[in-house]
Amino acid sequence: MKRLFILVFFLAGYSSQAADLRVGVARKPITPDLPFWLSGYASRDKPSTGALHDLWAKAMVIEENSKSRIIIVTTDILGLSREVSEDVAARAISRYGIDRSQLLLNSSHTHSGPVIWPALSIIFDLSPADQEAATLYTRRLADNIVEVIDMAMANLAPMQLSCGHGSAGFAVNRRQPTDKGMVIGVNPGGPVDHDVPVLKVAEPGGKLIAVLFGYTCHNTTSRSYQVNGDYAGFAQIELEKLNPGIIAMYMSGCGADQNPNPRGTVELAAEHGKSLADAVQNTLAGKLKPVRPPIRTSFTTAELEFAPFNLEKFRDEIVGTDIYKQRRAMLMLEAYNKGWDTRDFKYPVQAVRFNNDFSILAMSGEVVIDYAIAAKKRYPGENLFVAGYCTEVQCYIPSTRVLREGGYEPEESMIYYGLPGPFADNTEERITVVVSFVMKKTGARRSGK
Ligand SMILES: [Zn+2]
Incomplete structure (x- = not known):
């Protein structure tokens, strides 16, 4: 009798869960035609002539019904510009009747991906022909993202979602204190977050269809002239090899002050990719927690000052x-x-929450890890992943601590990003206000403290 009861209970849970959400996934290569200039390092002095593997735009649509859905797009590029992000958002909004909060765009921040023109134009000296090629690529990138969303929409089918966590240890804090101030090096005592959040998508029968996973570290293992997705690219390829037919999507965390360690070669990028893929694969094989509707989303912008x-x-x-x-x-x-105002800065922040089961706080720009650690502490019950490099990558986003300490991320990088100088002291405060706003809108519960 007891056994029958368990069986009935299990089947009931199973079928209601299966009918709750529909998911569609798709991917599309976005590898540029070569030769093409790669972004990420000011020291690059020639275009890339080869590729180690393809770069991808990947989309996952998760919906409860046509009103309640989230479209997640990941891209193997350094960062989307505001132009691309707003163009894609405008088209997705008119095609699918969503609002802005229902589209989450993320970049892997690979430093061996194509120049997005004219983002970071200060570090390049491109010929008119190269500028034209980069402009055409950037336009095409927006088209590709819209097309991959269309493809994912066409693939919507009942799915089961579940999540878990693994861990990978290769990220290290890179802000090293020295006599000459903070330099980019290795700081083993600095804050890190080795969490690997894993969102699994499977058919009601259990067949794995896709996995979305994250990590908090710069994709700067190599300085290759061969197009590649760095460790994130290798990790996705490895997972797609281990699980033929699936789509594996990488989402960047707040890794602005985190570097892979050791680094310097493509072989190391592959090695880190393998260890990240192993962490995801082990998590998929373990016990996962169901992720259920409702899906709640929120998007707003903070006004920052320099x-x-x-x-x-x-x-x-x-x-x-x-x-x-x-x-x-x-x-x-x-x-x-x-007469253009260079003092104001609009900073997009977004939150996505699945019932009490899993949440993503999606922050734009190159966000330092302090924001992720603080948000996880403030929302301990939310099973939260704090993503960086979402919406658009306009510059580094320092915390109060990092601003005070100085160095590349809060100061020098602002030159390359074409901004007037460091952010004002109230930056973290202002961002925290909008983070609270979007989290609250999705129903997230803060810690009692
Ligand atoms: Zn960076």
Whole structure:
């Protein structure tokens, strides 16, 4: 009698869960035609002529019904520009009647992917022909993302979602304190987050269809001139090999101050990819927790400010010897002369929550790990993954601690991103306000403290 009861209970749970959500996944290669300039490092002095593997745009649509759904897109590129992200969002909104909060765009931040033009244009000296190729690629990228969403929509079918966590140890804090201040190195005592969140998509019969997984670390293992997705690219390929027919999607965490360790070669990128894939594969084989509807989403923007600056600095830099500072100064003075406001900065933040089971806080830009650690602490019951590199990658997003400490992420990088200078002291505070706002909108519960 007891056994029968368990069986009936099991079947009832099984069928109601199976009918609850529909999921569609699809992927599309976005490898540029070669030769093509790769992004990520200012030191690159020639275009790429070869590829180790394809780069991909991948889409996963998860829906409860036509009103309640989330479209997640991952891309093997350095970062989407606002232009691409807004273009894709406008088209997805009109095609599918969604609102902005129902589209989550993420970039892997591979440093061996194509230039997105004119993002980070300060670090490049592209010929007019190369600029044209990069512009056409960027336009095509937006089309590709819309097309892969269409493909995923066409694949919607009843699925079971479940989630779990693994761990991979190759990320290390890269902000190393020295006599000369903070440098990019290895700081074994600095904060890290080795969590590997895993979202599994399976048919009601149990057949694995897709897996979405995350990690919090820069995709900077190699400085190759061969197109590749760095460790994230290798991890996705490995998982798709281990589980033929599935789609594996990588989502970046807040790894702005995290580097793979050791690093320097493509072989190491493959090795880190393998250890990440193993962490995901082991998690898939273990006991997972069901992920159920409702799906709730929220999206808003924070208004950030830069630390006060004056034009004198740019007048000095424009006649200085540093080519990157000269280019930045030119941008700033031209903007001033045209009356464009360079003091304001709009910062998108988004949250996605599946019942009490799994949540994603999706932050834009290159976000330092402090934000992920703080949010996980504030929402301990939310099974939260804090993603960075979402929506658009416009610059580094420092915490108060990192701003105070100085160094590449809060200061020097702003030159390459063509921004006036470091953010103001109130940056983390302002971001925390909008994080609370979007989390609350999705029904997330904060810790009592
Ligand atoms: Zn970066």
